[in-house]
Amino acid sequence: MEDAVRKCDKVFQVGFVRRYASNTNVLKSFIDSGDLREICYEKASNLRRLGNPGG
DSSP states (O other): OHHHHHHHTOOOOOOOTTTTOHHHHHHHHHHHHTOSOOOOOOOOOOOOOTTOOOO
């Protein structure tokens, strides 16, 4: 990605809009404490209200 961005002379940005959400912090605390073993599968989803911009 970095090479492609430099070739095109564009700005590349990744948005982490849920980074500081409370449920994200709970999951991070489980990870940091070592309570979780090896993760072999993960799934994430997001629901939004009609009229709220976003994909």
